[in-house]
Amino acid sequence: MNRMFRRLALCLVVILAAASLDLASAMAASAKSVTVGDYIVRIVRAAGLEARVPAGAGAAAYLAFLVQTGAVSSSLARSLSLTAPITPQLALALTTAISPAIPAPSHLSGVYTSTVLLGARTDALGFADAPILRDPRDPLVAKCPSPAIVNGKPKPCGS
Amino acid sequence: MRIVAGSEQPAIAFPRTRGLWQSAVLMLSVLVAAALALVLVPPFMADLELGRAIESADAAYLDQAEAHLQRAVAWTPANAALHRMLGDVYTSMMLFRRPQDVYLGKALASYRQAARLTPLDSLTFTRMGWAHLYGGEAVAAEQAFLQARTLDPNNPYIHYSLGTSYLWQKKLANARTEFEIAQRYYPAAPEIKASLEEVDRLVTAR
Numbered sequence: 001m002n003r004m005f006r007r008l009a010l011c012l013v014v015i016l017a018a019a020s021l022d023l024a025s026a027m028a029a030s031a032k033s034v035t036v037g038d039y040i041v042r043i044v045r046a047a048g049l050e051a052r053v054p055a056g057a058g059a060a061a062y063l064a065f066l067v068q069t070g071a072v073s074s075s076l077a078r079s080l081s082l083t084a085p086i087t088p089q090l091a092l093a094l095t096t097a098i099s100p101a102i103p104a105p106s107h108l109s110g111v112y113t114s115t116v117l118l119g120a121r122t123d124a125l126g127f128a129d130a131p132i133l134r135d136p137r138d139p140l141v142a143k144c145p146s147p148a149i150v151n152g153k154p155k156p157c158g159s
Numbered sequence: 160m161r162i163v164a165g166s167e168q169p170a171i172a173f174p175r176t177r178g179l180w181q182s183a184v185l186m187l188s189v190l191v192a193a194a195l196a197l198v199l200v201p202p203f204m205a206d207l208e209l210g211r212a213i214e215s216a217d218a219a220y221l222d223q224a225e226a227h228l229q230r231a232v233a234w235t236p237a238n239a240a241l242h243r244m245l246g247d248v249y250t251s252m253m254l255f256r257r258p259q260d261v262y263l264g265k266a267l268a269s270y271r272q273a274a275r276l277t278p279l280d281s282l283t284f285t286r287m288g289w290a291h292l293y294g295g296e297a298v299a300a301e302q303a304f305l306q307a308r309t310l311d312p313n314n315p316y317i318h319y320s321l322g323t324s325y326l327w328q329k330k331l332a333n334a335r336t337e338f339e340i341a342q343r344y345y346p347a348a349p350e351i352k353a354s355l356e357e358v359d360r361l362v363t364a365r
Contacts, residue, residue: 102254116323124251
């Protein structure tokens, strides 16, 4: 009986340790901001060009490849710090330089289209949860399928 | 051989019967195992491929995500969610690759297949609408978003999406209505703010 209790306790400790490690790594991942290097690597992958960069190469090789193809100017490349967190402006500049233009109507302003398209593109790069553009506390994602209407007003998602 | 009560049959009949029963049970077990394998293996394999596809897509390896999803679809062709996700991968490719119309065609084919399998899934129509929008087809996008709104009328993301298709067609009053509904759910969302500012700018410009 005593031995069984000890085994159970040991199992519980192992499960708790694994759960806390998992939680810690998840928290670390969510707290980590996206760097310029990460963003460049992902863009090259999304464009399907990663085979043209040596396997296992770092972000610097990806940036060098973009300079080589003419997508990024050498002056811009020199000004970039690959370990710095990406800003919306820089993300926009990089995506605009590399990605094809979306055929948005001409009456729409550049500020509007860049905001809407940058959101879509950062999601497509796998940065949906990273605060590149949006406030993570107020995400515009379909996590609230059909919120209830309370007293004629919609009940806000997450409340 | 043992002879019981003047007959040759019973003593040898019993072991033979047991042998037959054992064979029958064994055969039945094999059949049940084969049936279970046929039923359980495809969803299991599809799930495995789906997990790999999500991992690849999260790291922006879109070609790998596409390959894994196609394998998952081959295992379970009637799974609408897999077709929709495949459409999402093609839509993502469309945002970064040329020629865009090729990826748009692939995305729409996948979304249509998903819609055929689950015609009441509003998310499929919403994603279909965005694919149209990224392809510059605002009228087709509006139709898809309207279908999505019919299926899920209180979804703020669908209202925002429909508003965007109106804005792209310069239907400013309709766009404002939809954005304002979405904003009641998400007061600080930057996309909605930018969209309403754009409506204001265009109204003032008139």
